[in-house]
Amino acid sequence: MSLVSLNKNTIALIVVSIIAIAFFVCGMLDILDYVIVKALLFLGIASISIIAFVSGINNATKNRSKD
Numbered sequence: 001m002s003l004v005s006l007n008k009n010t011i012a013l014i015v016v017s018i019i020a021i022a023f024f025v026c027g028m029l030d031i032l033d034y035v036i037v038k039a040l041l042f043l044g045i046a047s048i049s050i051i052a053f054v055s056g057i058n059n060a061t062k063n064r065s066k067d
Contacts, residue, residue, distance in 0.1 A: 008055075012048070019044045 022041055026032040032041075 012052075015044070015048060019048070 019041060022044075023032070026037050026041070031037050
């Protein structure tokens, strides 16, 4: 028995929350100015955007095939 069911929505919320908390913590610690920190955070945002875009395209093609 698990506390949280790990489906696509839950995983997406967890990843977005981690990135948001990372931005907040890095801003509070004044390490957001470092290039490597910026690169890691923006890489996370870019990967989420790509995954969302691909998932949206796959979902649209599945819905069209049902009609």
